[in-house]
Amino acid sequence: MIEVSVTVNGRAYEEAVAPRLLLSDFLRHTLGLTGTHVGCEHGVCGSCTVIVDDRSVRSCLMLAAQVDGAEVRTVEGLADGDELHPLQAAFRRNHALQCGFCTPGILMASVDFLERSDSPGRRQIAEMLSGHLCRCTGYEPIVESIHAVALQEGQSP
Amino acid sequence: MKPPVVDYLCPETVAEAVDLLGEHADGAKVLAGGQSLMPLLNMRFAYPTVLIDINRLEETAAIEPGDEVVVIGATVRQGDADQSRTVHAMVPLLAQALPHIGHFVTRNRGTIGGSVVHADPRGEVPLVMVTLGGRATVVSTSGTRTIEADDLFLSHYTTSIADDELLLDTIWPAPGGLWGYAFREFSQRHGDYALGMVACALRREDGVAKQATVAVGAVAGHPVVLDEVGAALVGEPIDERAAAEAGRLAAAAVDPSSDLHASARYRRHLVGLLTESALLAAWADTEREEA
C-alpha cells in the first residue's frame, strides 16, 4: 500500500492505496466523490476529467498514488455554495446536459480551458470538446454554453 | 478494465530513476504522461511488474534553447510544448504538429518523451523527429548515449532504447538559413490518429530548394523519410507542378495496408495529396521567412 495525502476540493485526505488503484476509482469509491464519472477507462470519453494541480487530466489514466501532495478539483467543488459556477449556470440555461453523465468531465475540462485561453471562438471550443463524448445533446448547446461564458469573461475586467 | 497488479516507484531524480530501471529492467515500464501506457494497462495489453513514475523528475521538465537546437526534456507536456515560444520560434514544424496530438486534456498530461518512446507509427512527434533529424539522449547505469532519429524508431511501438535506458531529452535541430516547414495530416475526427500524415522541411537558396526532406507516417511500422522524393526536389523551385510530381513519387514510394478505417489504395493516395499540399505550404513558409 502507498500512503497518499491529497487535497480534494480544499479538503485534505490521507489514504493508503494499492499501487494500481486508478485515480478515478480513488475519487469515486475511496473518497465517495461520485460526481467524477467513468465511461471508457481508456482516455477517450472524457467523463472522468478532473483538475490536478491546475491542469485538467483524465483520472482514469492516472494512479491514485500519483496525486500524493497534489491539489485536485472535481465537479463537487465547482459551485460556490448556493451559487453555481458560471459554466454550470450556462449549461442549465442552454440545456447542455440531458443524462448528465458526460457533464462533470466536460465542466472540469472547460474550467481549465477557459482559465488558460484567450477569448476562444466556437471552433476552438469545439476542438477542445473533441476530447469528450456526449451521446445525448449533439454538442451544440455545450459549445454555446462555453462560448457564452468565454464572452462574459472577455467582458469582465 | 482495471490495471493488473503492479508495483509503483516514484523516483525524485534521474540518478534514482536510472538505478531503479537498472534494478528492474526486465519488468519495468517507465510511466510518463500515461496517455498511451495507462490505456494499455487498463485493457490488460501490458503487464509490467513495476511502474517507474518519472513525473516528479525536475531534470527532464525543461525546454532549453541552444545553439541551433532546442532540447526538450522527456517529461515536458505536449500542451506546454505547444504553448512554448521557444518551440514555436525555433522548431516550427513541431509546433505545427503538436495540436494534432490527441486532445486538450490529454496534451495536458501526455509528454513529448512519452510520444517518442511509445513509437506509435501514427505518432506526430516521431514523424517530426525523423523529418528534422532529431536526436534522443538516453541514460542508463552504464552511461549516456545519443540516438539519431533514424536509428530510433524500429517498428510498431518499438524503439532502439534499451529496457534499462531512460529517455532524458530529445534534441531538435533549429538550423539557420531560409527554411520552410509544413505538417499535414488527415483524420476522420479531430484528434484521431491520422489516416495519413506528411511532414516536410525545405531549405531555399537562390529561388530553389537546396535541401528537402519529406517524411510520412501512418503507412508503415515507423515514420519513413522518402529520400528519393527529397532528392528529386533539390535544385528546383517548388511550384505546383513540382509539388504534384513529388506527390506522385511519394505515393509510389509507400506501401500501406488496408484496415478498418481506410483502404491501402486510399492511404497511398492520401500520401500523395498530403505531400503535395505540405510541399507548397513549406515553400510558402520559406517565402515568409524571407519577407
Added chain:
Amino acid sequence: MSWVGKPLERIEDETLLRGRGRFIDDLNPVPGAYHAAVVRSPYAAAHLTSIDASAALASPGVLAVVTGQQVAELTKPFHAVIDTPVAFRAAAVEEVRYAGEPVAVVVARDRYLAEDAAEMVAVEYEPAAPVLTPLDAVAAGAIVSDRSFVYGDPLGKLEEADLVVTESFTFPRWTGTPVEGFGVIADWSAADDALTVWTNFQGPFTLYMAAAAALGLPRSKLRLITPPDSGGSFGIKAAVYTYVVLMGAVSRHLGVPVRWIEDRLEHLAASAASTERVTEVTAGFTNDGKLISLGYDVVEDVGAYLRAPEPATLYRMHGSLSGAYTVQDVSARNRVVLTNRCPTGLNRGFGGPQLYFALEGTMAIAAARLGIDPVDLAHRNLVAAGEFPYTTPTGAIYDSGDYAVCLDDALATVGYAEHRRRQAAARADGRLVGIGIACVVEPSVSNMGYISLAETAQERSGGLPKSGNTEGATISMSPGGGVVVQISTTPQGQGHRTVVSQVVADQLGLEPGDIEVVSVLDTHVNAWSIASGNYSSRFSAMGVAAVQQAAEELTAAIKQIAAHELECAVLDVELRDGKAAVVGQQDAAVSLRRIAGKAHWNPEALPDGVAPGLRFTSFVSAPGLEPAASDDTIASSAVHGFVADVAVVEVDRETGAVTVLDYATTHDAGTLLNPRLVEGQVRGGFAHGAGVALMERLAYDEDGNLITASFMDYLCMTASEVPPLRSSHIETPSPFTALGAKGLGEGNTMSAPVTIANAVRDALGIERLELPLTPSRVWELIEPLS
C-alpha cells in the same frame, strides 16, 4: 394551462451539474456486495469443452467462479418470440455463438481482483467457422423466421409501372452506445426466495417479465429498482435484462450480493446493437412520379440469438412500410437470420433507420431516373392533409399531420431553391455538391402486439392476444400539502421529471418547483405495466397521459373537499396559486395545505365520497392499438409524427470527405410540451443519425471479433464533427393523446442517415452507397469517375 408548452429549465439539472446525480455505480444499496467480472468467449463460434477455475479460485480475494453450467442449473433459457433451434441462456453452457458471450462469472472482493482471476479461468474451446453476414446466414440456412406479407396487388401494379427501381440497401450494425454502460447489483434473499436487483434498465417491462421467467421467479419474487439517474441509453439498456438474470443467478448460487458494472470493452462487444439489414426494394412508378407498387425483401441479422424483443426491429415499423406516401399496394418478405455476432436489440430509431434508408433511398433514385426533382416526387406521393386519420395499407392509423407543409417548411428553412442554384454553380466549377431530402413518418407508442406478426395468423390464434400500450402513474399529496408524483417511464436523460412537473403544476394551480417527481422505478412500489419504460418515444404521449389522469383524480378530490369547506358547488372551485378558490370570488379560498391537512388529520370531516389519504394511481392505455388482424394488418404504433429533412453536402474530390454544409429538419410532433427539451431530443437524435451516416459502425474481422472494440475505433461523433443543424416545428396536435403530443426523439435518427446518403447520391450521381460514408469509401466511389 400555463406551464405546459413553456421552454422551462430542467428540475433535473442542478443535481447533475453539482455531481450529485445518483447513477448505478454510485449506489451502495446493500452492504458487502461482491464484485463480478465476466469471463467471455474469445471465439465467435466454438464448442466449449472444459472450464478449469482452480487457478482463479486461488487468486487473492476471490470468492467463487460460477460457470455457465451452474447458472443454467438455476435458470431457464430465455423465452423467444419465435422458437429457434438454439437456446439462449444468460451464460453459455456448451456452445458459444459470439465473441464476448459470457461463459463464467468471477466474484471477488473488488473489480480489480475479479479481473485478475477472470484472466486465470482456463476455458477450452473447439472453434468452429462463424457465420458473419446476413447473406451468409441465408446461405447457411440460419433463417429463424420467414414471413411474407401482401397488401393489395403490388405485382399487378408493377406491370402498370413505367419505371421499376430494384435496388439493394444494406444498413450497417451500429449502436447508440451511451457513455454510461450497464450496471446490476443483485441481492438474493434465501429467507424469502426472492431477488432484489438494482439496475439501469430502461424497459420495456416485457423484458422484466422475460428476466423473471428465466430466473424461475414469475410471481413477484423479482424486485427490480432503477437508480435515480441513468447515463443515457438510446434503447441499448433494454438489453441489461439478461445480466439481471446472470447476476441474479450468481447471487442466488453464492448467497451473497453481487455487483457488476460493465466496462466499455464489454459494452461494445457484448451489450446490444442495431440489426444489420439487407433490403431489396422493388418499386414501381408512373412516368409522372406516382409510386404505385412497393415491395421489400428483407434479411435481418439479429445476431447470435433471437433475444427478446427481437425480431421487433423488423416489425416496429410494419404499419409504416409505405412511409409518408399514399401507395396502396405493398409487399414484404421478412427473413430473420442468426449470425455469430452480438445479439441485437433496441437502438434509437429502432427499425426506422433501416426502413427509410431503403424507402427514401429508392425515392431519390427514382427521382433521378425520372428526371423529377425529389421534392416534386415527394409532393406527388405524400398523404394529404385532408386524409387524416389515414389508414395505411399495412394497418397503421396516422393520426394527424400536414406533410406537405412540413416539407415546404424544411425547404424554406434551408433555402432549397437558392441551394439548387449554388449547386449548379459549384458543379460548373467541378465541385461535388449534392442535396438530399427525406420524408419520414415517426411512429411513437408501440403496440405491444406488433411483434406477434412474426408468427402467422394461425400461429397467433393459439396464444393470448396482445395489444395496446399501457402506462401508470401515482400522485399523492402529503399531510403538509406537498405533491409527489411517481412515474414509470424510466428516463435516461430526457427530462421526464421536468415535463411532469409542468403538467401537474397546470392541473393543481401550482408552480413546477412545488412538484416532486420521482423517476425511480421500483416494481414493488410503482404503478407500472408491461409496456412501461422509456422506448418508442412513448413518454410525451403515455407517460404524460397517466400523470394527467392521476392528477385529474387528485384535483377532483381536492375540489370536493374545498367545495365542502367553502360551501359551494364543486364546479365552482378552481385551483390557482396554491389555493382552491371559488371562481370569480377573491376571498373565498382555502389553501391546498389546509385541504391536505384535512384529508390526513381529520378524515371524519371529509365530504361523502372522498377517501382519506389523497393518493391516486391511474393507468391509461393508448387508443386504437388492436392486436394484429387476421389479414396481417397492424396498428403498430398509436401516434405518428412527421419529419422532413434536407441536407446539402459537399464531397471533397481529393480526400473523399463528406462535409454537411447545411441541414434543416422540420418536425410535426403535435403539441410541444417543453420546446427546450424538444430541441434537445432533435439534436441528440440527429447526432446519432449523422453518426451512422458518416462514421459509426460495428465492424468484425473474418473470425467474428469486433474490431471497433474500443472508443479509439468505434467512432462517435464529437463536437468538431457534428454537422450544423437548423430545426423548426409545425404543430398539428394528435387527436389520440392527452395533450396532443407525439414522440419525437427518434425521428432524426431515422431520417439523417438517408438524407445525408441521398445528398451524396446527388453529389456523385451514384445510386448504391454503403454506410457509413467514410472518406476512404467515398473516395473509392469517385476515383473511377475521375
